[in-house]
Amino acid sequence: MQPAPVMPKTWRVDTKPHKFCPGCGHGLILKCLGEAIDDLEIQSRVVYGCDIGCSLLSWDLFNLDTVQAHHGRTTPVMTGIKRARPELICIAYMGDGGGYSIGVQHLVSSAMRNEKITVIVANNTQYAMTGGQMAPTTLPGQKTETSPFGRDPGTTGMPFRGAEMISSIVQEGAYVARGSIANLRQLTGYLKKALKNQIEGKGFSFVEALSSCPTNWRTDAARTWEFIEKDMAGYFKVGEIKIPGRGEVTADA
Amino acid sequence: MSEKAVTEEKRVFMTGNEVVAWAALAAGADIMYGYPITPQNEVMHYWTRLAPKYDKKFLQTEDELSAGFATAGGVMAGRKAFTATAGSGSVLMQEPMAMAEMMRLPTVAVLQQRGGPSTATVIYSQQEVTLTTIGGNGEGMRVVYSTAGHQELYDYTIKAFNTAWKYRFPTFVLGDGYQAKMREPLTIYDPETRGISLLEPEPFVGKEGEPGKDRPPAQYRNTFNLEEELYEKVMSDIREFEKVAPEIAEYESMETEGAELVVIAHGIVFRAVREAVANLRQQRFRVGGFRPVTLRPLPVTQIKELVAGAPKILLVESSYGQMARLLKEVACGSATEISTFFKPGVGITAGEVEARVKEIIKS
Structure with a gap:
């Protein structure tokens, strides 16, 4: 008999296995998030919001009250809930398309207003559910369905460093970090700190998680890890960027 | 909770936007989310002045998409939430209202129509009828009251909250720039003294108890695996809408x-x-x-x-x-x-x- 897989307490067992592709990073990030929620013992106070794109497949992943909103609009839905019921802990989970493109005005504005919510952006450098188009995070030269000859920064700009942008506009009290599925213990720690920041009412909290999409990257296991740990991490520095009481910190800390 | 905003019947001489703010208070609205656009601005202006006195809340959002989705969030949190907009704001409002339709969220939106498609002609129009009744990428499962003056703006704004929370369809009060900006005499009143009982809101999320232990998790989605699954959901809403339509319709x-x-x-x-x-x-x-x-x-x-x-x-x-x-x-x-x-x-x-x-x- 196979041993039962270890799942966070906040995960729904009856909806497993989850619906993500083999090798997808979402399951890992959401496992870290589940563990963070377990450790903080906040399951009965959390409202979880997921976006459109692959993140929507998590609409029944947790034993948490959940709203699956429209593309990029998870941030204002969670903002609306938090403003109406500040005692709830609101988590907006989305991909880099939802966070940095179609919903970027919501992300920027909620960060500037210092909304007491936690936004998590899974960055896999492209739009996965729609079949692998170029995203604001696509690396220079990276081939996608809408940049089939590789992203040309001359005509499409440079990849968007979302966490750094957020850290430059938030006020004291905000927490900003970038983790990676290549270091799950660290990522869980960041998510826990982000949630704690919300619980303590200090300010906006934001975690970007470098994630994988071998399906659209068309990579094998070795190249998938190399892409995350070398290509992506080389451009998107992993580490805490803003910690309340400590101001700006250097990435890679 | 704080004291009531409107206790006894009173003759007043107000602009329509001010009437809407007072009516929302009388209806027990908890929170307004809004973005500036003429001619609805004064709904926010009066609400932001009145709100602190009566323990109410306001959030100025970054656009109407956000105002609409935040209103959906406020409603899901179990609060009487509303928004107000006009013109191109009504266009942006279609996306959140389409979600509200599908999730059966009792949102209330006051629309003060303006000429379109344009900027600057912010005075008056009746050109947001198509948008308000059947806009969005759905079947228009909404309730729309078109008012003809200030007394009705007061009456139907109060009614809109009850209709929304009773039937769980997004509800609109469709006014226009003339009604918004003009002053008229009207009587404001506490609806309960006229035998109108105000429905209590209920939370969709953030309910009592631990999900998965004390109760199943409350999970709302607007994603479906199969066309047939979507069809069943849409048809069930249409059947329900058609069933209650004669109760709601007024002339x-x-x-x-x-x-x-x-x-x-x-x-x-x-x-x-x-x-x-x-x-x-x-x-x-x-x-x-x-x-x-x-x-x-x-x-x-x-x-x-x-x-x-x-x-x-x-x-x-x-x-x-x-x-x-x-x-x-x-x-x-x-x-x-x-x-x-x-x-x-x-x-x-x-x-x-x-x-x-x-x-x-x-x-």
Whole structure:
């Protein structure tokens, strides 16, 4: 008999296995998030919001009250809930398309207003559910369905460093970090700190998680890890960027 | 909780936007989310001044998408939440309202129509009827009250919250720039003293107890695996909407019995029609007037009776036939002669309606 897989307490067992592709990073990030929620013992106070794109497949992943909103609009839905019921802990989970493109005005504005919510952006450098188009995070030269000859920064700009942008506009009290599925213990720690920041009412909290999409990257296991740990991490520095009481910190800390 | 905003009946002289703010307070609204756009701005201006006194909340969002989605969030949190917008804001509002339709969220939105598509012509129009009734990428499962003055803005804003929370369809109060900015006398009152009991909101998420242990998690989605799954969901909402539609539908009619011609208009244009019909009756023209108060759902039975009974119908509106399209669908198959008088984005006077009626009758 196979041993039962270890799942966070906040995960729904009856909806497993989850619906993500083999090798997808979402399951890992959401496992870290589940563990963070377990450790903080906040399951009965959390409202979880997921976006459109692959993140929507998590609409029944947790034993948490959940709203699956429209593309990029998870941030204002969670903002609306938090403003109406500040005692709830609101988590907006989305991909880099939802966070940095179609919903970027919501992300920027909620960060500037210092909304007491936690936004998590899974960055896999492209739009996965729609079949692998170029995203604001696509690396220079990276081939996608809408940049089939590789992203040309001359005509499409440079990849968007979302966490750094957020850290430059938030006020004291905000927490900003970038983790990676290549270091799950660290990522869980960041998510826990982000949630704690919300619980303590200090300010906006934001975690970007470098994630994988071998399906659209068309990579094998070795190249998938190399892409995350070398290509992506080389451009998107992993580490805490803003910690309340400590101001700006250097990435890679 | 804080004291009531409106306790005793009072005659007041207010702009329509101020009326909306007072009505929302009287209806027990908890929070408003809004983004500036003329001519609804003063709804926010009055609300932000009144809100702290009565322990209410306000959030100015970054755009109408956010205002609409945050209103959806406020409602899901179990609070009476509302927003107000107009014009291009109504366009952006379609996306959140489409989600609200699908999730059956009792959102309330006050729309003060303005001329379009444009900027600058912020004064008046009836050009947001199509958007408000059936806009969005859905089937228009919404309730729309078109008001014809300040007393109605007060009455129907209060009613909108009850309708929304009773039936769980997004509910709209459709006004216009004239109603928003003009001052009129009206009576404000505590709805409970008039026997109107205010429905209590309930949380969709953030409910008592631990999900998965004390209760199943409350999970709302707008994603479906199969076309058939979506079809079942949409059809079940449509069936429910059609079932309650006759309870929700409202209308006003005057002198339609035995009329040779009935003028149909909605909202503030009907005030010109009222005056025109009274004048024409004095001149012994057999003319009546009819006004759908709800543009969604329409008072279908009454409209069908009207077109079956009256030889002639005149449709009047400050748009190029947005109400007419809705009515013609109901009247389809009738032999009644239908004439129109459309002035998109421009006000209509009683004199103009009278002249058009005479032209039709004499032809």
